[in-house]
Amino acid sequence: VPSSLAKTDSLIAVAVPVPGLGVLSYRAPGRRAPPPKGARVRVPLGPRIVTGIVVDRQLASATTAELREVAAVLDEESFLPPAVVDLALWVADYYASGPGDALAIALPPAARRGRATAFRTVTVAELDPGSGPGEPRGPRQRAALAHLAAAPAPIGLPALAREGISGATVRALAAQGFLRLRQEVVERDPFAPDAAPWTVGGAINPPPLTAEQTAALSRLSDAADARRFITALLHGVTGSGKSEVYLALARAVVAGGRRVLVLTPEIALTPALAGLFRARLGARIAIQHSGLSDGERHDQWHRIRRGEVDVVIGTRSAVFAPVDRLGLIVVDEEHESSYKQDERPRYHGRDVAVMRGRMEEALVVLGSATPSLESAVNADAGRYARVRLTTRVLGRPLAAVRVVDMRREYAARGAQVTFSRPLLSAIAERLARGEQTLVLLNRRGFATVVFCRQCGTSIECPECSVTLTYHRADRRLRCHYCDHAQRVPRRCEACGGEYLEQSGAGTERLEADLAQEFPAARLLRVDRDTMRRRGSVARAIAAVARRDVDVLIGTQMIAKGHDFPSVTLVGVISADVGLGMADFRAAERTFQLLTQVVGRAGRGTVPGEAIIQTLYPQHYSVQAAAAQDYQAFFDREIEFRRGLRYPPALALVNVIVKAASLSRALADGRDLATAISLADSTVIVLGPAPAVHAKMRGDYRAQLLLKGARRKPLRDALHAALATRPDLARRTVVDVDPVSVV
DNA sequence: GATGATAGCGGG
DNA sequence: CCGCTATCATCC
Numbered sequence: 001v002p003s004s005l006a007k008t009d010s011l012i013a014v015a016v017p018v019p020g021l022g023v024l025s026y027r028a029p030g031r032r033a034p035p036p037k038g039a040r041v042r043v044p045l046g047p048r049i050v051t052g053i054v055v056d057r058q059l060a061s062a063t064t065a066e067l068r069e070v071a072a073v074l075d076e077e078s079f080l081p082p083a084v085v086d087l088a089l090w091v092a093d094y095y096a097s098g099p100g101d102a103l104a105i106a107l108p109p110a111a112r113r114g115r116a117t118a119f120r121t122v123t124v125a126e127l128d129p130g131s132g133p134g135e136p137r138g139p140r141q142r143a144a145l146a147h148l149a150a151a152p153a154p155i156g157l158p159a160l161a162r163e164g165i166s167g168a169t170v171r172a173l174a175a176q177g178f179l180r181l182r183q184e185v186v187e188r189d190p191f192a193p194d195a196a197p198w199t200v201g202g203a204i205n206p207p208p209l210t211a212e213q214t215a216a217l218s219r220l221s222d223a224a225d226a227r228r229f230i231t232a233l234l235h236g237v238t239g240s241g242k243s244e245v246y247l248a249l250a251r252a253v254v255a256g257g258r259r260v261l262v263l264t265p266e267i268a269l270t271p272a273l274a275g276l277f278r279a280r281l282g283a284r285i286a287i288q289h290s291g292l293s294d295g296e297r298h299d300q301w302h303r304i305r306r307g308e309v310d311v312v313i314g315t316r317s318a319v320f321a322p323v324d325r326l327g328l329i330v331v332d333e334e335h336e337s338s339y340k341q342d343e344r345p346r347y348h349g350r351d352v353a354v355m356r357g358r359m360e361e362a363l364v365v366l367g368s369a370t371p372s373l374e375s376a377v378n379a380d381a382g383r384y385a386r387v388r389l390t391t392r393v394l395g396r397p398l399a400a401v402r403v404v405d406m407r408r409e410y411a412a413r414g415a416q417v418t419f420s421r422p423l424l425s426a427i428a429e430r431l432a433r434g435e436q437t438l439v440l441l442n443r444r445g446f447a448t449v450v451f452c453r454q455c456g457t458s459i460e461c462p463e464c465s466v467t468l469t470y471h472r473a474d475r476r477l478r479c480h481y482c483d484h485a486q487r488v489p490r491r492c493e494a495c496g497g498e499y500l501e502q503s504g505a506g507t508e509r510l511e512a513d514l515a516q517e518f519p520a521a522r523l524l525r526v527d528r529d530t531m532r533r534r535g536s537v538a539r540a541i542a543a544v545a546r547r548d549v550d551v552l553i554g555t556q557m558i559a560k561g562h563d564f565p566s567v568t569l570v571g572v573i574s575a576d577v578g579l580g581m582a583d584f585r586a587a588e589r590t591f592q593l594l595t596q597v598v599g600r601a602g603r604g605t606v607p608g609e610a611i612i613q614t615l616y617p618q619h620y621s622v623q624a625a626a627a628q629d630y631q632a633f634f635d636r637e638i639e640f641r642r643g644l645r646y647p648p649a650l651a652l653v654n655v656i657v658k659a660a661s662l663s664r665a666l667a668d669g670r671d672l673a674t675a676i677s678l679a680d681s682t683v684i685v686l687g688p689a690p691a692v693h694a695k696m697r698g699d700y701r702a703q704l705l706l707k708g709a710r711r712k713p714l715r716d717a718l719h720a721a722l723a724t725r726p727d728l729a730r731r732t733v734v735d736v737d738p739v740s741v742v
Numbered sequence: 743g744a745t746g747a748t749a750g751c752g753g754g
Numbered sequence: 755c756c757g758c759t760a761t762c763a764t765c766c
Contacts (some may be wrong), residue, residue: 019743
């Protein structure tokens with residue numbers, strides 16, 4: 001501490017919204033008590049003033065002699081709950097991001113951009129009780145006054161305008177003293193029916209629980225009542241009624257005076273779940289996800305912060321919701337890779353949820369029909385309590401699964417075939433019976449590759465090392481990694497050849513093929529291209545539930561979580577899309593996706609059927625998914641992970657070095673690899689090698705993998721190596737516990 | 743991430 | 755020598 005500082009000055013540690021910057025120290029104005037942890041402060045940073053979050057009331061490590069003074073204190077009390085600040089700091093440390101980045105995701109939208117709170121207000125008019133008798137002269141003013149006199153509560157100006165009473169009339173009455181006008185805060189309501197049609201599910205009366213559900217509930221309730229940190233893995237087959245267990249458990253926790261956080265992997269799953277919770281537990285529910293408008297999100301955040309809410313439902317960032325007295329955190333479909341954020345901070349919502357449960361001594365329930373290898377291993381090791389649901393509700397059977405060998409289809413009918421004969425006849429049967437079919441292909445667009453018949457060159461993105469996908473709707477080639485889009489060239493740019501051929505079908509092509517095969521069928525395609533607009537996924541789901549759709553075609557968007565009782569057939573166009581990826585999780589992802597989508601069939605009274613098309617009918621992911629045998633898959637997969645030393649057998653950190661050329665990236669990668677090994681010889685360093693996507697958005701990329709028994713030595717060695725290479729640090733992406741290394 | 747400093751460039 | 759743009763180090 002510099003000796004020049006007056007003794008009376010208090011020093012505070014502040015996280016500022018600058019990536020790569022640590023916590024900074026400032027002098028707090030001496031007159032008042034220093035702002036508490038979680039308060040927002042305006043602080044000078046170089047030539048500008050930024051909004052930061054107080055992280056601690058004592059000095060961080062200051063590197064300069066002179067400490068600058070806080071410019072303004074925005075909150076006298078914590079804005080972010082101190083517990084959330086601690087959670088964000090843990091995230092910053094564990095995932096090797098800056099504290100500013102981690103805290104930014106915990107803030108509501110306006111505060112994130114350094115602005116003050118942003119409540120929406122409306123001007124309301126009410127009669128002035130102080131105004132004596134007397135009548136305004138004009139007929140409009142008299143009518144307005146009569147209308148307000150009859151109203152039980154103040155009325156907003158927009159509502160009055162709808163009654164034909166203009167703002168001018170109201171203001172004239174206010175000026176004469178007949179009315180009083182004031183500003184009232186109105187909440188933007190994401191539950192409003194036009195904002196999100198969450199008409200699915202929502203049965204008000206809970207169905208009777210099965211014996212298994214009752215047993216699971218009682219074990220979990222006991223764990224919640226213990227009021228200490230416990231993580232439970234709720235491993236229940238598809239259709240076994242995990243949601244009912246969450247609901248009953250949440251109700252018990254709320255009745256005990258504590259609060260509940262529910263995480264779902266997808267925005268599209270929140271409305272149905274929120275609707276269900278609302279129907280059963282009442283209105284003290286908030287939702288938090290990036291699909292809300294900034295205003296809605298802001299209002300929901302403040303409702304939670306004020307303690308007006310018992311249950312928060314949202315996607316991964318909701319794990320930072322400012323809930324206090326937390327008793328239960330549910331992570332639904334815990335195996336989903338969407339819980340991992342693919343930009344800084346690269347945190348995993350499930351793992352942060354477990355840490356939050358630990359910090360706040362709450363019960364954490366991880367639910368899945370296909371648990372991640374990580375969670376299954378943790379349960380095997382006794383770190384998580386395993387709770388099982390092995391049967392579907394109402395004794396409904398799991399779907400019968402048929403695997404179709406596409407090599408035979410190609411041999412018989414050519415390699416351009418998208419729908420096998422067994423799948424076509426099964427769809428025809430469903431159409432005849434008025435039942436629904438769900439068709440999955442995890443690839444959007446019309447054709448995934450356009451290539452020259454003469455020289456074989458395929459058209460690549462100029463900025464990324466990937467082929468462009470042809471989208472027929474806009475008749476353009478598009479890159480699925482950057483925003484690049486271009487017209488289809490007339491001739492090959494490499495050799496001038498005139499015949500450009502398309503290959504590799506996406507969902508757009510499936511829709512066209514099906515329309516030709518079944519002209520009368522009502523088709524609906526659900527992928528990122530058709531579901532661009534807000535609320536469109538919810539509308540699509542509602543249309544399926546109303547049975548306005550015969551065949552639903554889509555990407556993994558449709559595979560997750562939804563409950564479609566009238567779907568009796570599921571067709572997987574290609575189980576091989578994921579298997580082809582050069583990633584250690586390829587088999588796991590394929591097994592999970594297949595099991596999940598097969599689980600969408602036969603949830604109603606008619607038994608379901610699933611048809612999986614593949615070129616590798618013997619692959620263990622396909623076989624295990626077809627047999628709906630999690631254990632068989634787990635046994636094979638964990639053997640593979642142990643053998644090749646991949647998670648969860650070891651900790652893994654993926655490091656990407658970006659540079660203007662591949663040779664430069666590789667040279668920097670070699671330098672970094674050497675420095676890491678020098679810093680800690682126990683760290684296993686693989687690479688550098690050109691990344692699978694060696695060029696992205698114009699940057700060339702080299703890849704390093706760090707492996708070790710524990711994460712901390714990996715991070716420490718990496719930090720030590722990057723500390724002496726600040727220029728390299730700025731071009732390096734660090735991914736701790738990567739969900740994918742491609 | 744945003745900023746001011748600095749280097750590199752063509753035009754007068 | 756000026757004004758413009760691209761690149762870079764710095765931020766308690």
